[in-house]
Amino acid sequence: xxxxxxxxxxxxxxxxxxxxxxxxxxxxxxxxxxxxxxxxxxxxxxxxxxxxxxxxxxxxxxxxxxxxxxxxxxxxxxxxxxxxxxxxxxxxxxxxxxxxxxxxxxxxxxxxxxxxxxxxxxxxxxxxxxxxxxxxxxxxxxxxxxxxxxxxxxxxxxxxxxxxxxxxxxxxxxxxxxxxxxxxxxxxxxxxxxxxxxxxxxxxxxxxxxxxxxxxxxxxxxxxxxxxxxxxxxxxxxxxxxxxxxxxx
Numbered sequence: 001x002x003x004x005x006x007x008x009x010x011x012x013x014x015x016x017x018x019x020x021x022x023x024x025x026x027x028x029x030x031x032x033x034x035x036x037x038x039x040x041x042x043x044x045x046x047x048x049x050x051x052x053x054x055x056x057x058x059x060x061x062x063x064x065x066x067x068x069x070x071x072x073x074x075x076x077x078x079x080x081x082x083x084x085x086x087x088x089x090x091x092x093x094x095x096x097x098x099x100x101x102x103x104x105x106x107x108x109x110x111x112x113x114x115x116x117x118x119x120x121x122x123x124x125x126x127x128x129x130x131x132x133x134x135x136x137x138x139x140x141x142x143x144x145x146x147x148x149x150x151x152x153x154x155x156x157x158x159x160x161x162x163x164x165x166x167x168x169x170x171x172x173x174x175x176x177x178x179x180x181x182x183x184x185x186x187x188x189x190x191x192x193x194x195x196x197x198x199x200x201x202x203x204x205x206x207x208x209x210x211x212x213x214x215x216x217x218x219x220x221x222x223x224x225x226x227x228x229x230x231x232x233x234x235x236x237x238x239x240x241x242x243x244x245x246x247x248x249x
Contacts, residue, residue: 018042018056025060030068031075034059070108077104080172081121081140082164088145089157095146099213100139107137118173125211132219135211141165141203162204166196169203 005012016024022042026034034042042055063069083101087093107117120127122141124134144161163182170178170191180186181196191199214222237243 021056022059025056026063029060029063029072030066031072032068038062067105067109070105074101074105074108077108077172080168082143082168084143084145087148089147089152090149091147093148097139097142099136100143103133103136103139122169122173125209132213136213140168143168158208162200165203166200169199 002012019039019042022034022039026032026038038059042059044055078101081104083097083104085094085096085098087095120134120137122138124130124137127134144164146161147157163179166178166182170176176190178191178196178199180189181191181193183193185193240246
């Protein structure tokens with residue numbers, strides 16, 4: 001590259017000063033400008049207290065460990081997963097699916113392997129001993145618009161959601177468009193009309209579900225309440241050992 005520039009009688013652009021470089025790195029990695037402490041540290045190295053390259057490298061490592069990293073880069077996937085905080089269509093009512101949004105951010109920050117990232121979003125609830133987190137990941141399949149208008153046909157919009165789900169799997173995971181194959185086979189498309197509905201059938205073979213999920217504090221309180229209820233029930237059984245026959249009467 002340098003030889004090419006010199007052959008054209010040009011010189012490379014001058015190296016950016018550490019503060020400018022820090023700003024560029026911060027905006028790229030976390031989508032936010034560096035704070036005053038981070039800039040002061042870089043500027044301090046620049047004034048002779050150390051190697052400015054070390055300061056910039058240290059800043060980059062700090063930003064990669066920041067929770068804002070997952071927020072910045074998770075947005076790209078959330079767009080592909082058509083995440084929204086409202087339902088769309090005529091009412092466009094608010095919906096609470098932010099557990100899935102937070103799952104994506106956490107996966108980015110934990111550097112989750114891509115194969116695991118995809119498997120949990122497509123079939124997290126089918127994994128043996130699925131955790132709440134893995135069930136939440138399948139929110140990827142539930143981000144379609146939902147129509148809650150009074151006169152809407154539920155089955156029509158369930159199928160509309162399935163078509164949207166197929167489109168999302170194609171574009172976000174397979175890297176192809178599937179919409180043409182919904183109606184016909186294209187000579188040069190990677191998926192045929194028949195293959196489209198094979199995949200459609202596989203994904204359509206389940207009942208829609210609404211999963212209840214809890215924050216750690218809510219989960220702890222819930223466990224305490226369920227434990228207390230179990231204790232009360234056991235005490236009642238102990239105090240009335242003939243409860244079974246009484247209920248039968």
